[in-house]
Amino acid sequence: MAGSAALTVLTIGGKDITAPAVAQDDACYMVNSSGKRVNLGKLCRGGMAQPAARGYFLARIKRRDGGTPVIDVTFNGNRTYEMLVDTGASGTLITRSMAQALNIPIVGAGRFTMADGRNIIMPVGRINSITVDGATVRNLNVAIANDSAEGLLGSDFLGNYDIKIKRDVVEFYPR
Template sequence: MELALLVLLMAMVIHFPRKSGPAIIKRESDDLPRIKATFNDDYQQEMILDTGASVTTITQNMAKTLKVKPVGEAVFTLADNKQVKMPLAEVESIEVGGAKVENVLVAIGNVPLLGQSFFGNHEVIIKRDVVEFRE
C-alpha cells in the first residue's frame, strides 16, 4: 500500500511539475535578459525583462494566439524618447518563476517585454543567471 502511494505521488510530481523557483535568464548576442513566461496557463513565450517598462508588451502574433481583444490605446515613451501609440488589452494570467498575476494589462507592440504591469507588486531580485519574483 505504501509503495503504491509513493508511486502515485511520484507520478503526480512528474505530470504536475512545480513552476516555482527562479526564472532562468537566457542572454543572446544583444545581452538582454530573456526569461520564459507562461500566459493563460499554457502558452509559453520568451520575454525580455524590462524594469523600465510600465506595461508588459506582447506582439501581434501573441495577441492573436492568446485571443486578446484591444480595449483601448495609450501613448508610451520609449527608451530613445520616441512616443508610440499602442493598443491595450488584458490577458488572463502571466506566470514566471512561480509568480502568477491575473488580469494583466498589456500593450500590443513589436517586442515581447515583461514590464511593471506583471511584476510591479513583487520584489524583483535580478542575479547573473536568474530572476526571482517575491510578493
C-alpha cells in the same frame, strides 16, 4: 570560489554531510554519503525546487539581449513566450502575433513613450494571467506592438514582486 558557503544538506546516521552552495546552483539536488552532488532535476518540476519550499519563484535566464535578461513567461496558463525582463518599462508589451495566438481582446488604445523618447499609439489588450514559475499577476492590460518588436515584461508585473537579477536566474520574492 567566491560566494560559496557550507550548507548542511542531509544527515545520515547522525553525521552531517555538507557541500559548498553557490547562489547560481540548481535548487534540485542532494549530496550523497561520500559528499558528491546528485542532480535530482528529473524529480523536480523544471529541475528546480517548488517555490513553496524555497520561498521565491525562479526563472532561468535563457540569454541576454544587450545585457537584458530573456526569460520564459506563460500567458493565460497555456502559452509560453520568451520575454525581456525590462525593469524600465512601466507596462508589459506583447507582439501582434502573440495577441492573436492568445485570442487577446483589444480593450482600447494607449499612447506610449518609448525608450528613445518617441510617443506612439498602440492597441491595448487584456490578459487573464501572466506567470513566471508560479509568480502570477492577473487581469493586466498590455500594449500590443508590431511583430518587429520584442516582448517586454514590465513593471506592471515586476512591481508585484521584489526581484533579484543574478547571472543565470531571476528570483521573484512575494511581497
